[in-house]
Amino acid sequence: MNIILxxxxxxxxxxxxxxxxxxxxFIQIFRTKxxxxxxxxxxxxxxxKKTDADAKVTIxxxxxxxxxxxxxxxxxxxxSVEPSRRDTFPAIxxxxxxxxxxxxxxxEEPVIVCPVDPYVEDDYFEALKEMxxxxxxxxxxxFLLGIEPTYPSEKYGYIIPxxxxxxxxxxxxxxxxxxxxxxxxxxxxxxxxxxxxAFRLKYVLDKAHEQVDFTDYHDLFAKYDxxxxxxxxxxxxxxxxxxxxxxxxxxxxxxxxxNTLTEAMEENSVGDATMNETCKNVHIINxxxxxxxxxGLHDVVISASPEGILVSDKxxxxxxxxxxxxxxxxxxxxxxxxxSFRVMDVEEESLTIKVTLKAGHNMNYHSHKNRDEVWVVTAxxxxxxxxxxxxxxxxxxxxxxxxxxxxxxxxxxxxxxxxVQLGREISVHDKQKYALEY
Amino acid sequence: MNIILxxxxxxxxxxxxxxxxxxxxFIQIFRTKxxxxxxxxxxxxxxxKKTDADAKVTIxxxxxxxxxxxxxxxxxxxxSVEPSRRDTFPAIxxxxxxxxxxxxxxxEEPVIVCPVDPYVEDDYFEALKEMxxxxxxxxxxxFLLGIEPTYPSEKYGYIIPxxxxxxxxxxxxxxxxxxxxxxxxxxxxxxxxxxxxAFRLKYVLDKAHEQVDFTDYHDLFAKYDxxxxxxxxxxxxxxxxxxxxxxxxxxxxxxxxxNTLTEAMEENSVGDATMNETCKNVHIINxxxxxxxxxGLHDVVISASPEGILVSDKxxxxxxxxxxxxxxxxxxxxxxxxxSFRVMDVEEESLTIKVTLKAGHNMNYHSHKNRDEVWVVTAxxxxxxxxxxxxxxxxxxxxxxxxxxxxxxxxxxxxxxxxVQLGREISVHDKQKYALEY
Numbered sequence: 001m002n003i004i005l006x007x008x009x010x011x012x013x014x015x016x017x018x019x020x021x022x023x024x025x026f027i028q029i030f031r032t033k034x035x036x037x038x039x040x041x042x043x044x045x046x047x048x049k050k051t052d053a054d055a056k057v058t059i060x061x062x063x064x065x066x067x068x069x070x071x072x073x074x075x076x077x078x079x080s081v082e083p084s085r086r087d088t089f090p091a092i093x094x095x096x097x098x099x100x101x102x103x104x105x106x107x108e109e110p111v112i113v114c115p116v117d118p119y120v121e122d123d124y125f126e127a128l129k130e131m132x133x134x135x136x137x138x139x140x141x142x143f144l145l146g147i148e149p150t151y152p153s154e155k156y157g158y159i160i161p162x163x164x165x166x167x168x169x170x171x172x173x174x175x176x177x178x179x180x181x182x183x184x185x186x187x188x189x190x191x192x193x194x195x196x197x198a199f200r201l202k203y204v205l206d207k208a209h210e211q212v213d214f215t216d217y218h219d220l221f222a223k224y225d226x227x228x229x230x231x232x233x234x235x236x237x238x239x240x241x242x243x244x245x246x247x248x249x250x251x252x253x254x255x256x257x258x259n260t261l262t263e264a265m266e267e268n269s270v271g272d273a274t275m276n277e278t279c280k281n282v283h284i285i286n287x288x289x290x291x292x293x294x295x296g297l298h299d300v301v302i303s304a305s306p307e308g309i310l311v312s313d314k315x316x317x318x319x320x321x322x323x324x325x326x327x328x329x330x331x332x333x334x335x336x337x338x339x340s341f342r343v344m345d346v347e348e349e350s351l352t353i354k355v356t357l358k359a360g361h362n363m364n365y366h367s368h369k370n371r372d373e374v375w376v377v378t379a380x381x382x383x384x385x386x387x388x389x390x391x392x393x394x395x396x397x398x399x400x401x402x403x404x405x406x407x408x409x410x411x412x413x414x415x416x417x418x419x420v421q422l423g424r425e426i427s428v429h430d431k432q433k434y435a436l437e438y
Numbered sequence: 439m440n441i442i443l444x445x446x447x448x449x450x451x452x453x454x455x456x457x458x459x460x461x462x463x464f465i466q467i468f469r470t471k472x473x474x475x476x477x478x479x480x481x482x483x484x485x486x487k488k489t490d491a492d493a494k495v496t497i498x499x500x501x502x503x504x505x506x507x508x509x510x511x512x513x514x515x516x517x518s519v520e521p522s523r524r525d526t527f528p529a530i531x532x533x534x535x536x537x538x539x540x541x542x543x544x545x546e547e548p549v550i551v552c553p554v555d556p557y558v559e560d561d562y563f564e565a566l567k568e569m570x571x572x573x574x575x576x577x578x579x580x581f582l583l584g585i586e587p588t589y590p591s592e593k594y595g596y597i598i599p600x601x602x603x604x605x606x607x608x609x610x611x612x613x614x615x616x617x618x619x620x621x622x623x624x625x626x627x628x629x630x631x632x633x634x635x636a637f638r639l640k641y642v643l644d645k646a647h648e649q650v651d652f653t654d655y656h657d658l659f660a661k662y663d664x665x666x667x668x669x670x671x672x673x674x675x676x677x678x679x680x681x682x683x684x685x686x687x688x689x690x691x692x693x694x695x696x697n698t699l700t701e702a703m704e705e706n707s708v709g710d711a712t713m714n715e716t717c718k719n720v721h722i723i724n725x726x727x728x729x730x731x732x733x734g735l736h737d738v739v740i741s742a743s744p745e746g747i748l749v750s751d752k753x754x755x756x757x758x759x760x761x762x763x764x765x766x767x768x769x770x771x772x773x774x775x776x777x778s779f780r781v782m783d784v785e786e787e788s789l790t791i792k793v794t795l796k797a798g799h800n801m802n803y804h805s806h807k808n809r810d811e812v813w814v815v816t817a818x819x820x821x822x823x824x825x826x827x828x829x830x831x832x833x834x835x836x837x838x839x840x841x842x843x844x845x846x847x848x849x850x851x852x853x854x855x856x857x858v859q860l861g862r863e864i865s866v867h868d869k870q871k872y873a874l875e876y
Contacts, residue, residue, distance in 0.1 A: 015731070274761055278754055289784065290744065291765050293453070295758065296751025297738070306728065309742055311749050313734025316716055320733065323712055327729050344782040345792050345856070346727065349833065350816035352856050354783050354790070374836055376812045376858040378788035395787065396860045398812055398838055418783070418790050418858050420814040422834045 001052045001132055002105050002201070004080070004095045005044065005116040006088060007061035007069070012324040013257050013317075016307035017285065019331060024256070025117045026068050026335065029285060031266045040117045040255065042072050051125035056103060059116065060095040070337035078103055083224045089235040090227035093208035094220055096201055101217035107202035110135035113232070114196045119253040119264045127248045131198035134167065139244065142237060143198040144170070146191025146245040147252045152182035155254065157193040157233065159245050164189060167246045173238050191247060197232060207236055258283075258301040258310070258317035271304075281314070287333075306332035306342050338362065339411075344418075351421040357382070357411035365408040365436045371423030373407070375399040380415030384408070385436070406434055439490045439570055440543050440639070442518070442533045443482065443554040444526060445499035445507070450762040451695050451755075454745035455723065457769060462694070463555045464506050464773070467723060469704045478555045478693065480510050489563035494541060497554065498533040508775035516541055521662045527673040528665035531646035532658055534639055539655035545640035548573035551670070552634045557691040557702045565686045569636035572605065577682065580675060581636040582608070584629025584683040585690045590620030593692065595631040595671065597683050602627060605684045611676050629685060635670060645674055696721075696739040696748070696755035711740075719752070725771075744771035744780055776800065777849075782856075789859040795820070795849035803846040803874045809861030811845070813837040818853030822846070823874070844872055 007025060014024040028037040038046065041059075048055045058078035059069055062085050069079060080098035082091055092113055099105040110132045118124065131143045146159045157175055161168035173193070174185055211227055214220040220227075228235060237243065255261040262283035268275065271286030278296045286292045287305040294302060301317055303310045308327065312320065332343045338361035345352040357363070357380075365385065375384075377397045384393050386407045393399065393409070401407045403423065409415065445463060452462040466475040476484065479497075486493050496516035497507055500523050507517060518536035520529055530551055537543040548570045556562065569581045584597045595613055599606035611631070612623055649665055652658040658665075666673060675681065693699040700721035706713065709724030714733045724730045725743040732740060739755055741748045746765065750758065770781045776799035783790040795801070795818075803823065813822075815835045822831050824845045831837065831847070839845045841861065847853065 016728075274765070276754065276757070276761060278751070286747075288747075290454075290746040290770060292747045292749070293758070293761055293765070294749045295761070296754030297749060300735070300749070302747075302749055304747055308728040309724075309726075309730045309740075309747060311730070311732045311735060311738070311740050313716070316714065316734030319714070320731070323714060323731055323733070327712070327731070332728065344790065345816075347816055347854065350854075352782065352792070352816070372834055374814045374834075376814070378783075378785055378790070378858060378860065396810055396812075398836055400836055416785065416788075418856065420816060420856050422816065 001048070001055040001129060002099060002103075002109060002111045003048060003055055003057050003128070004092065004099070004111060004113045005041075005057060005059045006091060006113065006195075007041065007059050007065055007116040009062070009085060011256065012321050014261060014303075015320060015324040015327075016305040016310055017287070017303055019307050022068065022334060023065065024261075026065075026072060029261070029265060029270055031270075037270060039072055040119065041069070044116055044118070044120075045073050045077070047120070047122055047125050051122060051129060056099075056105070058095055058099060058103065060091045067337040068335050071335045071339075083221060086224070086227065086229040088232040089207075089230045090224060092197070092232050093204060093211075093227055094217075094224060096204040097208065097214070097217040097220045100201055100205060105201055107200070107205065109201050110198060111201050111204070112196065112198050117255065118194070119251075119255045121251050123250040124248065124252065127246065127250070128196065128198070131196070131246055134244070134246070135198040135200060138200070141199060141203055141242040142240045142244075143167075144237065144243065144245045145194040145196035146247050147194045148247060148249045149182075149186050149190065149192050152179050152186055153192065154179055154182060155256075158182070158185045158190040159193050160185065160188055160190045161245050161247075167244050170243050170245050173233070191245060192252075193233070194248065194252065197237065204236075258303065258312060258320075259314040262301050262314065273302075283314075349422065349424055349426075351426050353419050353421070355417050355419055357409065357415045357417075359411055359414050362410040363408045364431075365406055365434045367404055367406045367432050367434070368421075368423075368430045369432070370403060370425045370427075370430050371421050372403055373401045373422070374420045375401075375409065376418045376420075378416045378418060380411060380413045382409055382411040382413070382415045385410070408436065439486070439493040439567060440537060440541075440547060440549045441486060441493055441495050441566070442530065442537070442549060442551045443479075443495060443497045444529060444551065444633075445479065445497050445503055445554040447500070447523060449694065450759050452699060452741075453758060453762040453765075454743040454748055455725070455741055457745050460506065460772060461503065462699075464503075464510060467699070467703060467708055469708075475708060477510055478557070479507070482554060482556070482558075483511050483515070485558070485560055485563050489560060489567060494537075494543070496533055496537060496541065498529045505775040506773050509773045509778075521659060524662070524665065524667045526670040527645075527668050528662060530635070530670050531642060531649075531665055532655075532662060534642040535646065535652070535655040535658045538639055538643060543639055545638070545643065547639050548636060549639050549642070550634065550636050555693065556632070557689075557693045559689050561688040562686065562690065565684065565688070566634065566636070569634070569684055572682070572684070573636040573638060576638070579637060579641055579680040580678045580682075581605075582675065582681065582683045583632040583634035584685050585632045586685060586687045587620075587624050587628065587630050590617050590624055591630065592617055592620060593694075596620070596623045596628040597631050598623065598626055598628045599683050599685075605682050608681050608683050611671070629683060630690075631671070632686065632690065635675065642674075696741065696750060696758075697752045700739050700752065709742075721752075745769075787860065787862055787864075789864050791857050791859070793855050793857055795847065795853045795855075797849055797852050800848040801846045802869075803844055803872045805842055805844045805870050805872070806859075806861075806868045807870070808841060808863040808865075808868050809859050810841055811839045811860070812858040813839075813847065814856045814858075816854045816856060818849060818851045820847055820849040820851070820853045823848070846874065 017027045018024040025040040080095040160171045269284040272291045273284035276295045285303045339357040455465045456462040463478040498518045518533040598609045707722040710729045711722035716734045722740045777795040
């Protein structure tokens, strides 16, 4: 199975766990059988590999997510990086070109496109496999997944099929309706549009060629901004006559708000949390290393991270966005391909962070114009390179770096350090990168 | 006015703002006219000084609070330190002896004893002044303050006066009753026992001499454990025939739970906090440097500190104690006479803290057996002494100290530093103090 996962932008609806560098699909909140926690993207990836061990997975995303995707899924996953954020049509077109030219997928091979964050069970991926077969057979140019609705939702687009058959031609598409219209659509047999597309690779490559003249993936990458900023639904699906929708009646949840996300949690808390016996329908997600105590609450979600603390009535939590937009925030925590960092202290002329480097990983070789830095290694072993001079380091070692000096650290075992940044104009933008000289 | 303020123990009912080293009376939560915040002890001290600029204030407390009291009230306040925690009779007896022998108060002078944490207005201290006059006149040996009850509380002791006069003889004392009994007492004209005592100094010194033979304050301090571990009410007030109670009808609140404490707050939040318009009767006290966002909550208190996060229905918050008892916690933040510290990171073999030293203050000169330390100065100027070697330091300087080495830092201006502790057995008890060698 060739599958393109669309990994969307930095949602703020799950603040403080999602932020400008961490999207909701990376929040590790779902308990696995071995007792650890996995994120939506890890869950979906695991489910795909379980359904089809040979599945070729490509994630279509922006540059900002690449590091986190490698952190959570390892280095084997394919990533089609969008040079800029546009919409789903350009993202799918570029990923299709990536499949053809980088992954060597043949033009006649079937491809599935699916969002990275549906909360589903294995039967969903079995359904995708079936769609793949339909696409391979070529009974139609484009197949969609229609989710059987469980309530008249205002959050989804609707597809009205021509028949009640398992696979049907499409009568019409309907945009997100109000509740009354949604109920009416459902009476007429409508299905939720699951955002899944199955087609032969050539089909989408042709659509892209209709818009832009390009030779291969790298050429399309360079011409990305020429592709219309439009959704795949508008650009392709709604115009396609030779299209079918396949029904799916299994579990399908969109975990876009705290309300829906907590419904999918197996336990009422993640992290250091205590509730007294008068709490009802309370969920606590605590990423901090201090306890959260909840007493006498009903229908409340509490989420605490290095970015901030949310305490919200579950229903109300869906209205969070404008409030988070107003918070003027520094990124306090991020997971990267090489490890993670956490801001511990912010002063006018200093910033103290904790850095954890995974074994075998290193920082970029870089310098800063306007700040000095001090590293105190607190765990692990590795090597530093400072202005070309290499030295071994271990817990307890201190490295001081003046502004302008080039530096990096390479972790041999997992390595932790406290970094104190000192200067008048401390900014993440004050960073020059260099090729490593060793 | 000679006034002894009884500063009680480490209440856990206001966790996470109160803890083993910070009692509720030190939480800076009350907005003052100049826009800053003051604690209960600061508020009471300011009110006393406003009522009587020459008041001689002595705080009876334990060793653990001395540093914080000086931090909040300065160096001028008298402190009678209890060698061990017993009860109010020994505490008052020792403080009386401190007044006589250290402060030079004459045996015939009147003295007022009062809790450090009633939330009251200036009329309360005017009432204390009046009690002082009664005590000076000698119309009785002991005067109490009887608060006119506003509801049949189960939390207070009751005093039944013989008459409804402003000042009356006492008919009988009643221990904390249930609500029905309380209502019955109130029908019989009972007053709440405000825990205030006025007497001539000699009166209490004699009571102490009845129990223990001592020559002066220092002798009584040494013999402190010989004093009965009993309350002043039991030991003295309830046995005294020549006693009067004075009525007080002004505001008097006991801010012992989050429910009552938040009622006394002038604003709904302290610190970085946002509430949406659907929040009703919500209070947020946020000591962290990240935002708290509350949505759709009713009658809830949120309190966040470096120790942890409480989210509680206000009524339920009075049942907090057993839950806090179960939390196994390291002290993550403390204010001291010399400044403050905050734990930023805890690892198996390292601990990183931020230390802020007030200008002119210094740490003890000390060493550790089992850990190395690194200081990175992030703001201010001062001097370090390491194994007798003195050197000037400023922001950006790094000082490394091996286990066993003696060290201190003296702040010239306000000085901030990041301290990284490194070793296998990091403990607050691993500290040897030395006299400074300079």
